[in-house]
Amino acid sequence: MITMKDIIREGHPTLRKKAEQVELPLSDKNLKTLHSMMEFLRNSQDPEKAEELELRPGVGLAAPQINVSKQIIAVRTFNDNDEPKELLLINPKLVSHSQETAYLESGEGCLSVDRPVEGIVPRYARIKVEAYNEHEEKNIFRFRGYEAIVVQHELDHLNGIMFYDRIEDYEDDLKQALPAQSV
Ligand SMILES: OCN(O)CCCc1ccccc1
Numbered sequence: 798m799i800t801m802k803d804i805i806r807e808g809h810p811t812l813r814k815k816a817e818q819v820e821l822p823l824s825d826k827n828l829k830t831l832h833s834m835m836e837f838l839r840n841s842q843d844p845e846k847a848e849e850l851e852l853r854p855g856v857g858l859a860a861p862q863i864n865v866s867k868q869i870i871a872v873r874t875f876n877d878n879d880e881p882k883e884l885l886l887i888n889p890k891l892v893s894h895s896q897e898t899a900y901l902e903s904g905e906g907c908l909s910v911d912r913p914v915e916g917i918v919p920r921y922a923r924i925k926v927e928a929y930n931e932h933e934e935k936n937i938f939r940f941r942g943y944e945a946i947v948v949q950h951e952l953d954h955l956n957g958i959m960f961y962d963r964i965e966d967y968e969d970d971l972k973q974a975l976p977a978q979s980v
């Protein structure tokens with residue numbers, strides 16, 4: 798069972814690697830990995846379990862965060878009727894995205910980052926993702942809203958990108974924007 802001690806933190810090299818494609822059909826090992834990732838999310842979202850196991854709540858988890866450099870993502874969000882929606886994405890590929898961007902007003906956090914990092918993390922508002930599920934079926938997913946932001950956060954982990962890499966430094970943009978003679 799995954800607990801916080803299994804989650805690697807910033808500075809660990811695996812977080813900066815590009816994760817490997819997963820061989821299909823899924824090995825028993827990989828199947829166990831993705832089920833344990835979803836179990837972690839369930840436990841982390843259950844107040845009693847989270848307290849008992851001292852888990853930080855998480856809406857998503859990428860395999861590199863448990864030091865498995867493979868393209869496996871687990872996402873557990875809730876629909877408008879507060880029912881959980883569980884997604885296991887294997888070898889996910891971003892096939893298209895909106896021009897429009899979106900972001901969480903409150904910024905983002907990460908189970909692999911033990912500190913608050915302020916700042917807006919720009920994301921695509923809508924994305925189309927191709928991925929295999931645990932039954933080796935290839936699916937096309939369309940995400941928008943909060944789910945799209947979470948999925949992009951996880952996709953970044955598969956490419957060695959941390960959310961704070963994307964926090965724009967508006968001062969830099971301003972400097973570039975102002976004509977030279979006026980500074
Ligand atoms: O990689 C998963 N993780 O570190 C847990 C936090 C996920 C997450 C938090 C805020 C916005 C998008 C995604």
Ligand code: NI
Nearest residue numbers: 906907908909
């Ligand atoms: Ni993260």
